[in-house]
Amino acid sequence: MSLLDNLNPEQLAAVTLPRESALILAGAGSGKTKVLTARIAWLIQTGQVGPGGVLAVTFTNKAAKEMLHRISSMLPINTRSMWVGTFHGLCNRMLRAHWREAGLPQAFQILDMQDQLSAIKRMYKVLNIDAEKFQPKQLAYFIGSAKEQGLRPKDVDAFDEYHRMMVRLYEAYEAQCQREGVVDFAELLLRSFELLGANAALREHYQQRFRYILVDEFQDTNTLQYQWLKRLSGPQGCIFAVGDDDQSIYAFRGARVANMSQFERDFDVQNRIKLEQNYRSVGNVLKAANVLIANNKARLGKDLWTDAGEGEPIRVYEAISDQDEAGFIIDRIKKLTTEEGMSRSDIAILYRSNAQSRVVEQALFNAGIPYRVYGGLRFFERAEIKHALAYLRLLDNADDDNSFSRVVNFPTRGIGARSIEQLQDLATQQGISLYRAIPLMDGRAQASLQKFAQLIERLRFETRGLGLAELVDKVVVESGLLQHFEADKDGEDRVENLKELVNAAASFAVAEGYFQDTAATEMDAEKLITPLADFLSHASLEAGDNAAAAGEQAVQLMTAHAAKGLEFHCVFVTGLEEGLFPHENSVGNTIEAGDGTSVEAVEEERRLMYVAITRAREQLFLSYAQQRMLHGQIRYHLRSRFLDELPEDVLKWLTPKRAHIASSGWDALDAKSWNNTASFGGGKAYTQKAANRPYPIGTGVEHAKFGQGVVVAYEGEGDDQRIQINFGRQGMKWLMLSLAKLSRV
DNA sequence: GCAAGAGGAGTTTTT
DNA sequence: CTCCTCTTGC
Numbered sequence: 046m047s048l049l050d051n052l053n054p055e056q057l058a059a060v061t062l063p064r065e066s067a068l069i070l071a072g073a074g075s076g077k078t079k080v081l082t083a084r085i086a087w088l089i090q091t092g093q094v095g096p097g098g099v100l101a102v103t104f105t106n107k108a109a110k111e112m113l114h115r116i117s118s119m120l121p122i123n124t125r126s127m128w129v130g131t132f133h134g135l136c137n138r139m140l141r142a143h144w145r146e147a148g149l150p151q152a153f154q155i156l157d158m159q160d161q162l163s164a165i166k167r168m169y170k171v172l173n174i175d176a177e178k179f180q181p182k183q184l185a186y187f188i189g190s191a192k193e194q195g196l197r198p199k200d201v202d203a204f205d206e207y208h209r210m211m212v213r214l215y216e217a218y219e220a221q222c223q224r225e226g227v228v229d230f231a232e233l234l235l236r237s238f239e240l241l242g243a244n245a246a247l248r249e250h251y252q253q254r255f256r257y258i259l260v261d262e263f264q265d266t267n268t269l270q271y272q273w274l275k276r277l278s279g280p281q282g283c284i285f286a287v288g289d290d291d292q293s294i295y296a297f298r299g300a301r302v303a304n305m306s307q308f309e310r311d312f313d314v315q316n317r318i319k320l321e322q323n324y325r326s327v328g329n330v331l332k333a334a335n336v337l338i339a340n341n342k343a344r345l346g347k348d349l350w351t352d353a354g355e356g357e358p359i360r361v362y363e364a365i366s367d368q369d370e371a372g373f374i375i376d377r378i379k380k381l382t383t384e385e386g387m388s389r390s391d392i393a394i395l396y397r398s399n400a401q402s403r404v405v406e407q408a409l410f411n412a413g414i415p416y417r418v419y420g421g422l423r424f425f426e427r428a429e430i431k432h433a434l435a436y437l438r439l440l441d442n443a444d445d446d447n448s449f450s451r452v453v454n455f456p457t458r459g460i461g462a463r464s465i466e467q468l469q470d471l472a473t474q475q476g477i478s479l480y481r482a483i484p485l486m487d488g489r490a491q492a493s494l495q496k497f498a499q500l501i502e503r504l505r506f507e508t509r510g511l512g513l514a515e516l517v518d519k520v521v522v523e524s525g526l527l528q529h530f531e532a533d534k535d536g537e538d539r540v541e542n543l544k545e546l547v548n549a550a551a552s553f554a555v556a557e558g559y560f561q562d563t564a565a566t567e568m569d570a571e572k573l574i575t576p577l578a579d580f581l582s583h584a585s586l587e588a589g590d591n592a593a594a595a596g597e598q599a600v601q602l603m604t605a606h607a608a609k610g611l612e613f614h615c616v617f618v619t620g621l622e623e624g625l626f627p628h629e630n631s632v633g634n635t636i637e638a639g640d641g642t643s644v645e646a647v648e649e650e651r652r653l654m655y656v657a658i659t660r661a662r663e664q665l666f667l668s669y670a671q672q673r674m675l676h677g678q679i680r681y682h683l684r685s686r687f688l689d690e691l692p693e694d695v696l697k698w699l700t701p702k703r704a705h706i707a708s709s710g711w712d713a714l715d716a717k718s719w720n721n722t723a724s725f726g727g728g729k730a731y732t733q734k735a736a737n738r739p740y741p742i743g744t745g746v747e748h749a750k751f752g753q754g755v756v757v758a759y760e761g762e763g764d765d766q767r768i769q770i771n772f773g774r775q776g777m778k779w780l781m782l783s784l785a786k787l788s789r790v
Numbered sequence: 791g792c793a794a795g796a797g798g799a800g801t802t803t804t805t
Numbered sequence: 806c807t808c809c810t811c812t813t814g815c
Contacts, residue, residue, distance in 0.1 A: 105804065133805045157805080230805045259799055265804095298803060398801050403807090420803090457791070586805060606802050653802080676800060677806035 046085050048119060052079075056485075059318045060084045064256070066312035068263070068305060069287040072349045073334070074612065077287055078108075081259055082115040084285060089120060094256050097126040100277070101259040105130055106587045106609070108261055125558075128255070132270050133230055133586055136237035140228075141248060141582075141584070147240045150226040152442040152578060153587035159426065161185055162446050168214075168221050171473055171509045179210060186290070187211045188218060192231035193269045193299045195238065198527050212353075225446050225478060231269070238273045239556030252279030263308070264289030267299035275311065284312060285676045285745055290345045291338050294606060296636055303486035303640035318691045319458045323349040323659075325612050327356025329695040330661050336692045338655045343638065349659075357657075358697035359665045361688065367401075367620075367673035371408035374617050376602060377666060381615060389415060393601040393612035395657050397626040401619065404674075409600060417592050419603035424549070424589030429539040434584055436524045437517065440505050440566075441578055444478035453479075453497055456529040460497065464490035464691060494587065500524070509566060513576045513655055514551035516565040521547065552579050589649060603659040616661035618654070620683035621669040623773035626650065633776070654687045667691075671755075681743055681755045683773040704745070704790050739782075740768065745790035751775045753790055 050055060056076055058067050061085045078379055085101060088094045103109045106431035109130045116776045117124050137155070144151050153353035156164060165181040168174075170272040191201050199671055200214040203209040222228060228236060241248045260266070260280050264288040266274070278284050284310055293302045308314065323331055331349045338344070364370035374394060381387040394405055394416075432455055435448035443449075454460040465479075467490060472482035480501075483494045500538060504523055521527050530543065554560075554576060559569070565577040572579065601613065607625075608616075620626055625705050627650035634646040658665055667688060672679050740746050744756045754772035759782075766782045780787075 131805060155805090158803095233805080295803075297801080400800075400807090454791095459791095461791085588805080604802065625801095630801065648803095674806070 048083055051078075052083065053322055054320070055318055055320050056080050056083070059285075059320070060087050061142075061318060061319075061672040064283050065280070065316065066284045066314050067286070067316040067318065068309055068389060068661075069285070069318050069320060070345060070347055071287050071289055071320040072323060072347055073289065073292060073656070074323040075349070076321065076322075076324060077289075078111060078115065081261060081285075081319065082119065083114055085112075085116055085259065086119040088257055095126075096122050096124065098254060098256045099259070100128040100135070101261070102132055102135060102274075103261040104131060104265055105610075106134070109134065112261070119165070130253065131586070132273070133233050134274075136233040137582055137586060139237050139240070140233065140250075141578070143240060145243075146244055146247065147236050148223075148440065149228070149236070150444075152226065154227045154438050154445050154448070155233065155582055156222075156227050156229040156447065157426070157585050157588065158185070158230075159228075160447050160585075161299075163450070164221065164225075164227070165214075165218060166267070167446065167450060168218060171469060172214075172217060174214065179207075179214060183283065184211060184214050184218070184329050188215050188229075189231050190299065192235045193267045195235065195269050195272060221446075224476070226442050226444050226790060227447065228457050230565070234269050234273060238276060239267060241276045248276065248279070251277055257283055257285065259285045260285070261287055264290050264293040264302050265295050265300045266304050267301055270306075271301070271304045271307070281316055282312070284308070289347075289408060290343075291341075291347065291652055292609065292656050294609065294649060294656055294729060295650055298466075301638075302343075303638050305507070307640065319347055321347055323348055323351045324487060325662055326351065326659060327353050327663055329358055330665050332695050333359055333665070333691045334655055334659050335736035336689050337658070337687060341651055343642075343644045343648060345375065348686065355695075356663055359667060359691070359695055361696050361700075361702070362666065362668040363684070363698075363700040364668060364670040365672070365704070367404045367670045368408070369621060370668050370670045370673075371405045373668060374619070375408050375412045375414065377617070378409075380414070381664075387614060387628055389598045389600045392617070393603065393608060393611070393613040393660060394617045395603060395605045395608050395621060395660070396619050397605060397628060397653075399604060399623075402599055405602060405619070409602075415599040416602055417447070417599040419592045419601070419607045421591055423591040424545070425584045426588050427542055429526065429542055430546055432526055433517070433521050433524070433543060434581065436501075436504070436520045436526070437577065438581055438784050439480070439501050440508065440520070441575075443480040443501065443579060446472075446479045447477045452524070453494075456525045458493055458497060460490065460493050464494065464696075468494065475480075493744070494611050510564045512561050512563060513554040513559060513565040513580055517580075518547045518578065550580055553583060591774070605653050608660050609656050612660055612662055613662040614662050616658070617666045617668065618657045619668050620673070621667055621685035622673070623685055623687050624680070624682045624771070625673075626685055626687070632773075638639040651687060654685075681757045681771055683735065683753065683755055683771065686773075740787065740789065746770060746787045747790050748772070748780075749786055751778060754778075760767075 049060065052060060059080050069080065071080065085099055091097055101112060103112065113124050113129050140147050144153065162181050162185060165184055169176050198212050198219065201212050203212045255277065258274065260274065288305060290302050290305055293300060328351055331351055335348050349653060362373050364373055378392060381392065384391055396402060399420055406416065406418065432452055434453040438445050438448040459676060468479055468482050468486060471485045472479050473484060480498065483498045486494055504520055504632055508519050511519065527540065527543055529541040557579060559576045563576055566575050568575055572632060587734065627647045631646035631650045635643040636646050638644050672681050738759055740756045742756050742758065745753060746756060747753050751772040754770040756768060757771050758769040759766065764783050767779050768782045768785065769777065769779050771777050
């Protein structure tokens with residue numbers, strides 16, 4: 046069977062393109078990964094390139110793994126010489142190989158976001174910076190976005206005092222990182238980019254080597270990633286970029302859709318291939334998606350179609366409250382699993398923000414339906430794991446002050462804050478790391494610090510020659526971490542996790558081909574890295590699964606963002622309310638597209654909605670609530686504009702469709718006449734019909750200037766009485782009741 | 791050195 | 806409301 050079987054004409058055209066740069070506009074569910082992997086396999090199979098000449102880059106480790114997996118199932122080749130990975134993973138690989146040229150210590154460590162923040166806080170202490178005025182998070186953001194634009198401190202223009210300070214802090218942060226031998230995520234990219242820029246021999250080497258570069262999710266690339274690709278591919282470069290502008294939902298973290306059209310210009314792209322046939326969803330879902338996304342102005346243009354039938358209509362439910370909405374979902378899930386025999390794991394509940402999961406979780410829990418929530422702490426981010434990793438990092442690089450500070454007194458060894466301060470002063474004075482400053486200490490604290498240093502030295506000595514898993518095991522035990530959590534009556538999970546870390550090290554060693562007799566600290570000649578350093582990189586770059594544990598067969602709960610790339614038989618998109626989805630922060634705002642133009646921020650929200658609904662294979666439920674608990678207050682929202690943008694003929698309203706949300710100030714009696722609603726409670730707010738409140742809270746009203754809105758609150762009495770109305774896209778307004786010309790909707 | 795309590799903030803997130 | 810961080814007090 047040929048690789049090219051089972052490809053539609055557009056896919057085939059993309060897979061078999063000659064050596065030239067191309068942009069593949071791949072719609073949701075159009076077989077994007079299939080095309081990417083088939084192209085790689087085809088290039089290799091037809092002898093146009095060897096595995097070593099291919100570089101494929103993705104955004105997530107999951108996507109990279111999936112790609113490698115598929116390639117190796119198509120071709121009997123060794124994928125180790127192939128560069129397939131995330132931007133960060135590939136940059137790390139390059140920097141490990143050329144650490145000297147890149148100006149890094151061989152054992153450089155990678156800071157994740159947590160580490161970066163603690164590094165900044167530590168720096169603030171030394172420099173005596175007011176963390177209120179210059180918030181660590183703000184600085185981290187500032188540094189990150191500077192680096193993503195390729196800017197070093199000297200390149201950043203500061204227009205005011207605040208920003209001048211930020212630049213100085215950026216400079217100090219850089220110096221600290223360099224001294225400690227650590228790099229943050231953005232630094233991995235920028236260093237690699239600068240390395241390629243400064244070192245012509247190296248640049249040409251890689252340019253000649255990677256004859257074919259393939260990029261997944263191209264719409265998500267930021268400025269630096271794009272420039273990196275450009276530099277790496279070189280003048281003769283050939284880039285196969287796959288992306289979907291309609292699924293660009295990460296502008297807020299620097300993704301630049303404009304890279305797509307810039308790519309076409311920069312690389313003289315002759316071929317823009319559209320993959321529009323969808324293999325995932327039924328017709329009704331696709332029609333809704335197409336019509337919805339057509340409301341966006343900034344688009345390259347694309348319409349999905351399918352051979353499959355229309356499927357069931359999209360069902361829409363207006364809930365009285367968030368609880369009622371959850372009740373509706375539970376009810377439907379029960380029906381789906383019992384009457385239609387659907388597996389729970391084929392059902393996803395999507396929402397705009399994480400906080401919305403609570404109500405649904407509660408309801409699922411009460412109903413005894415197993416579920417799992419995506420988006421919690423990931424394995425390598427857990428405190429006990431970070432502690433263990435800190436010991437390991439100190440073995441690899443004793444100058445890593447972040448790691449030092451984390452574990453110097455954990456488990457407690459009587460080294461207090463004052464001793465650390467003293468030590469820090471000495472280290473700062475001498476321009477050396479905390480660890481190296483220990484011998485300079487005197488007084489009482491010296492003894493305990495010395496003991497800590499001896500522990501590290503002893504561990505380093507005793508683990509020499511050990512395999513990776515044995516090394517990790519030894520460190521977890523000898524550091525006292527295991528014992529510490531074993532003594533803690535609530536430490537069971539942490540003990541389990543530490544043991545799991547040893548397992549993780551063992552399976553990592555196997556997966557990476559480090560055999561039992563490979564010493565964890567011995568350089569692997571082929572990979573130019575020690576197994577320990579490799580494992581530590583892995584821990585930083587691949588933080589692990591972030592789904593809370595629960596059995597198989599669980600309903601999947603996640604944000605619409607987290608659902609990107611996934612698909613489910615049945616999808617519930619919840620909280621479709623103005624202010625929530627689209628989120629209030631996006632309404633009325635514009636964002637820079639990156640090419641000089643600006644677009645409405647709500648367009649990104651619409652794309653997010655597009656992503657959400659195109660996750661559904663067969664069944665799609667949309668819901669919203671008239672009132673919901675938010676930040677400890679009951680809030681009233683209008684129905685989301687996105688619902689109103691959907692074509693009526695693919696929808697089936699399970700509750701009467703009203704002119705708009707809460708149009709008649711209805712009470713519990715009305716609710717009973719509606720499907721299912723009464724049993725789920727809620728609606729209490731609607732019983733108040735005080736004479737001085739002509740429009741009860743929750744009522745829909747129309748205002749000549751602001752349009753339609755929902756009554757949210759009252760204030761004052763008599764002639765002074767004011768009414769608060771949520772006008773959705775016009776915002777929240779307080780109006781004098783006696784003056785405002787209102788009418789019921 | 792740790793636990794309780796005040797205080798503040800509160801989209802989306804991968805590496 | 807609820808979660809997280811930082812401070813205060815024993």
